[in-house]
Amino acid sequence: MAKELKDLTKRADNYSQWYNELVVKADLAEQSAVRGCMVIKPYGYAIWEKMQRQLDDMFKATGVQNAYFPLLIPKSFLSREADHVEGFAKECAVVTHYRLMNDPNGKGVVVDPEAKLEEELIVRPTSETNIWNTYKNWIHSWRDLPILCNQWANVVRWEMRTRLFLRTAEFLWQEGHTAHATAEEAEAEKQRMVEVYARFAREVMALPVVVGHKSPGERFAGAIDTMTIEAMIQDGKALQAGTSHFLGQNFAKSFDVQFTNKEGKQDYVWATSWGVSTRLMGALIMAHGDDNGLVLPPALAPIQVVMVPIYKSDEERNLVLDKMYEVKKALEAKGHSVEVDDRDNLRPGFKFAEWELKGVPVRLAMGPRDLQNGTVEVARRDTLEKITEPLEGLDERIIGLLDDIQKSIYQRAFDFRAANVRKVDTWEEFKEEIEKGGFLLCHWDGTAETEAKIQEETKATIRCIPVDSFVMEEEGKCVYSGKPSHQRVIFARSY
Amino acid sequence: MAKELKDLTKRADNYSQWYNELVVKADLAEQSAVRGCMVIKPYGYAIWEKMQRQLDDMFKATGVQNAYFPLLIPKSFLSREADHVEGFAKECAVVTHYRLMNDPNGKGVVVDPEAKLEEELIVRPTSETNIWNTYKNWIHSWRDLPILCNQWANVVRWEMRTRLFLRTAEFLWQEGHTAHATAEEAEAEKQRMVEVYARFAREVMALPVVVGHKSPGERFAGAIDTMTIEAMIQDGKALQAGTSHFLGQNFAKSFDVQFTNKEGKQDYVWATSWGVSTRLMGALIMAHGDDNGLVLPPALAPIQVVMVPIYKSDEERNLVLDKMYEVKKALEAKGHSVEVDDRDNLRPGFKFAEWELKGVPVRLAMGPRDLQNGTVEVARRDTLEKITEPLEGLDERIIGLLDDIQKSIYQRAFDFRAANVRKVDTWEEFKEEIEKGGFLLCHWDGTAETEAKIQEETKATIRCIPVDSFVMEEEGKCVYSGKPSHQRVIFARSY
DSSP, X not given: OHHHHHTXXXXXXXXXXXXXXXXXXXXXXXXXXXXXXEEEOHHHHHHHHHHHHHHHHHHHHTTOEEOBOOSEEEHHHHTTSHHHHHHHSSSOOEEEEOOEEEOTTSSSEEEOTTOEEEEEEEEOSOOHHHHHHHHHHHOSBGGXXXXXXXXXXXXXXXXXXXXXXXXXXXXXEEEEEEEESSHHHHHHHHHHHHHHHHHIIIIISOOOEEEEEOOGGGSOTTOSEEEEEEEEOTTSOEEEEEEEEEEETHHHHHTTOEEEOTTSOEEEOEXXXXXXXXXXXXXXXXXXXXXXXXXXXXXXXXXXXXXXEOOSSHHHHHHHHHHHHHXXXXXXXXXXXXXXXXXXXXXXXXXXXXXXXXTOSEEEEEOHHHHHHTEEEEEETTTOOEEEEESTTHHHHHHHHHHHHHHHHHHHHHHHHHHTEXXXXXXXXXXXXXXXXXXXEEEOOSOHHHHHHHHHHHSOEEEEEESSSSOOEEEEEOTTTOOEEEEEEEEEXXX | OHHHHHTOOOTTTOHHHHHHXXXXXXXXXXXXXXXXXXXXXXXXHHHXXXXXXXXXXXXXXXXXXXXXXXXXXXXXXXXXXHHHHHHHSSSOOEEEEOOEEEOTTSSSEEEOTTOEEEEEEEEOSOOHHHHHHHHHHHOSBGGGOOEXXXXXXXXXXXXXXXXXXXXXXXXXXXXXXXXXXXXXHHHHHHHHHHHHHHHIIIIISOOOEEEEEOOGGGSOTXXXXXXXXXXXXXXXXXXXXXXXXXXXXXXXXXXXXXXXXXXXXXXXXXXXXXXXXXXXXXXXXXXXXXXXXXXXXXXXXXXXXXXEEOOSSHHHHHHHHHHHHHHHHHHHHTTOOEEEOOOSSSOHHHHHHHHHHTTOSEEEEEOHHHHHHTEEEEEETTTOOEEEEXXXXXXXXXXXXXXXXXXXXXXXXXXXXXXXXXXXOSHHHHHHHGGGOSEEEEEOOSOHHHHHHHHHHHSOEEEEEESSSSOOEEEEEOTTTOOEEEEEEEEEOBO
């Protein structure tokens, strides 16, 4: 393993390879036997659980309730909402049969040709159709509204080129689906949830994100407005980390969901949907990791503090471990997660490298001399600094340190982004600057044609029309067409 | 709705219909557009989340970690473990294609015939095969063991006759899969987890269960030993509520998972798996519900206390609600979930019936006179008793009451079971008694033939060979064959 750790590719040498190796070496996830489907390993899943728990609490604080809708969708549902089918229906896992049988030639099992479904079923790529077909039965009057449902679920999209966490055929996510009596309420919900995502990204993931609207060309299939949080990764690319959609009355009309409003008239229901997925894991790794491995913000670290004993004899080992368990107990009592690495077949240096690889925010090392002096060596993962601290009052200082690390990781990512955002006003400059990575703030004439041409020529897309971080309403000329524009938008290459 | 409530079928008239209606009327779940797949509604899902959270904590306390394995399984995996394929591979959702296309005739979408998978994929009916194929890469030495993984996931089994929660084509569950260096450790894990299930059933679900071994004929496909918790439902039938399997080295051999043991020799890994599902929801409803609706144990009630204001004027309404919010705050501060039903378009009587239907353990009603007298009407759902209590010190008494209700619900179910367990020693008596329902404690000669014949003639199966609740090692003669037997087993009809 020590050898393997050293083998981690450097970010500067090959960022993409660094990521792929790190996901596997840090025990986060791996490929499965089914192409494009991943196994999320316990350490990776523990991070995802921390994301889930904190997001779920934030959703519930806004009045959202969880529910569960079926995995399988009748094929015909997908063609109900015309824009939706254009955007989604193509690359799906299709269930056509419901039974296997023993191979008549005695070799394992084969699909029973008699057990063909009358209508094929699709493994959900997203659940708007199933959910709106259900809401039809739940909604009759304005008194039944709003409905604020979320589900934590798996979805399948048959992606051709997959990467662990970032783009997988099956992934885990949450999808919120809300129903409202008025357009205003639905728009407010869309806004509320993108703000929940932004707050989660910033405060929990230590990820500075820009909130904005997607351009019409980048909207969710079937949406009137899509809002997004966009993160900047260390290679200067953008990563869409969460979206919140105002769906208007599109799905209500497709599934005939009408209600009696306060005035006693029939109207179609207004809708939103919003989601984040295990893609957040990719954003987390890519935004903060370094050449030694993961760097986890304390708010998401399954192990916040790891302790490595230094000893030569069994007696020394016992003395050091006793003290460590004492410190562990004190920190755990204050709600922190602590591990004592008491494995006796590995050297401290090996353990240090392994816990660095796994991104544990704080490492404590202690030997017999420390015990004598009443000290401990404290190493912080984000800066790799080591200092010797007195044992006296250690738990309070560790708690302060965790808080500091959470903030520092955010600040570092924030500074990196600040250094990689530039205003660009001419097309020549654009083509040059986009090669350097980062976000380019440019005027755009608002047409799909210009957007498409810029993408064609540079692979850059409009990440969003920002509403915070970089709001710049000002008159100018489109960087590509020279036509008038009232606001800069963010162009970048993206994941 | 008030009318609908009254329409709930009485248990005595038609127990099965009572259940089906109650699941829907109490907003727990409903059928979806896909045959046999259910929608779990927010109120039902909130109960499931409480089950999940408490079970998950219990699992983690034993050292189990969560992980996630893919939804889809290569068809060939299912034929690797011979017994397993016999037991499972038949009724599955089979994915054969990965793309849809626009119908050339312009009518919606059709399956793209070009996009046929080389090997069909099965939507997991259970994950042993995927997981053991993964463990192969994780396990090399005894130092890699044990592996104690659990996943919370959805599974699909193409059941022909489905009932909400009890038997659905898709259901939610947890499946634990552990790997061990020795048979003894694996057996101990199997035992530990069935005990976790029993404790959860008894303490959280208020469900008295019997722990025991399944007979060979009722074992999980591929298991050496299956342990079960068996509940008795109000119609006297048994319901299997959770199982824990010792799988021996069967899956390790099928997927070639070997390790170097402490002696430096290669050996196959020993395995367990264990699971409970949304079927527990069915057990909960059936075990405790009454003719007025659900009866929820406080440990699982999404709303533990509901308050219904009684008023004639707006002024009275405001005064009563103010007091109610004060009580709510005090109870919530102590970790209890409280709802004030301040809907102004419904009469108190309607609200009472609705919250009874939904099984809320404690209902408080308060009017202007109560306010004057410093009192409140307290109704407990389990016994339907109402008493008037002073407001002074109410929160402490409510907490005591919730505790009492939790115990009383258990006791009632325990007494019911005790009244419906009988020793039966002759075949004539057996045939008569099985018609009355309940558990029959009988000697059995240990053969599959006898078991099969008893089932054929009476539809009763061996629910388990009990290791607690009804352990009766004693010499006797098989109730069917008259051959010698050393222990009584439990026969019952079951869900």
